Amino acid sequence: MLNIAHMLPTAVLAALATGAATPVLPAPAVAAQAVREALAPEAAPAPTPVAQATAVQPSAAPATAAQTRAQAIEQAQALLAQTNTRQGRSVIARATAYNSLAAQTDSTPFITATGTRTRPGVVALSRDLLRIFPYGSRITIEDLSGKYNHLLRGRVFYVEDTMAARKTNSIDIWMATRSQALQFGARQVRITAVR
Structure with missing residues (x-):
C-alpha cells in the first residue's frame, strides 16, 4: 500500500x-x-x-x-x-496461438488443463511461466511489434491451460479457427498480471 x-x-x-x-x-x-x-x-x-x-x-x-x-x-x-495502478508482475515471452485440434492438444482438445472448456480469452502457459502466473490468473497481453494490439488491447485473458513440457517462456492464445491461429503466428509479447 x-x-x-x-x-x-x-x-x-x-x-x-x-x-x-x-x-x-x-x-x-x-x-x-x-x-x-x-x-x-x-x-x-x-x-x-x-x-x-x-x-x-x-x-x-x-x-x-x-x-x-x-x-x-x-x-x-x-x-x-x-x-491505484491495477497492474502486477510483467514478463516478456514468445506468443503463439492454438485452437482445439487433437494434433495441437491432447486427446481432449476442448477441455483445458483446469477442466474448463476452451473459449475466447483462454491462454495456455509454459510450465515455467505458471510459477509466475498460476492457474486462474487474469492477465493482459501486449504485442511488442504493435501489429496485433488492436485485437489484444483492453482484453483480459485467463490462464487455464498448459503448454507441452518442452516449451519455455511461452504463451499460447486460444483462437476459434486454425486460420486465425496461423495468421497470428509467433511474436514477442508482454504479459502483465491484472490484480
Missing part, C-alpha cells in the same frame, strides 16, 4: 497521531494531485496554488477528533483506490 504520510501537512499528521485537535485537511483536488504526483514516474512537480492548499471546508456541525480521523482515513483510501 502507498504511504501518503509524506504528502500530508505536518499539522494534519500531528492531529491524527494525537487525536487532540480537529485537523485541517487539504482540498480534495490538492490531495488528488499529490497522489498523482507521487505515483507518476519521473514527473516534474506541478506548482500547487496556495489558495487551494489553505482552503478549509465548512462543516455543518463540529466533529469529534475520532470522526475527523475516520473521515481523513476514508478520504485517503478513496484517493488511493482511484489512482
Whole structure:
C-alpha cells in the first residue's frame, strides 16, 4: 500500500497521531494531485496554488477528533483506490496461438488443463511461466511489434491451460479457427498480471 504520510501537512499528521485537535485537511483536488504526483514516474512537480492548499471546508456541525480521523482515513483510501495502478508482475515471452485440434492438444482438445472448456480469452502457459502466473490468473497481453494490439488491447485473458513440457517462456492464445491461429503466428509479447 502507498504511504501518503509524506504528502500530508505536518499539522494534519500531528492531529491524527494525537487525536487532540480537529485537523485541517487539504482540498480534495490538492490531495488528488499529490497522489498523482507521487505515483507518476519521473514527473516534474506541478506548482500547487496556495489558495487551494489553505482552503478549509465548512462543516455543518463540529466533529469529534475520532470522526475527523475516520473521515481523513476514508478520504485517503478513496484517493488511493482511484489512482491505484491495477497492474502486477510483467514478463516478456514468445506468443503463439492454438485452437482445439487433437494434433495441437491432447486427446481432449476442448477441455483445458483446469477442466474448463476452451473459449475466447483462454491462454495456455509454459510450465515455467505458471510459477509466475498460476492457474486462474487474469492477465493482459501486449504485442511488442504493435501489429496485433488492436485485437489484444483492453482484453483480459485467463490462464487455464498448459503448454507441452518442452516449451519455455511461452504463451499460447486460444483462437476459434486454425486460420486465425496461423495468421497470428509467433511474436514477442508482454504479459502483465491484472490484480
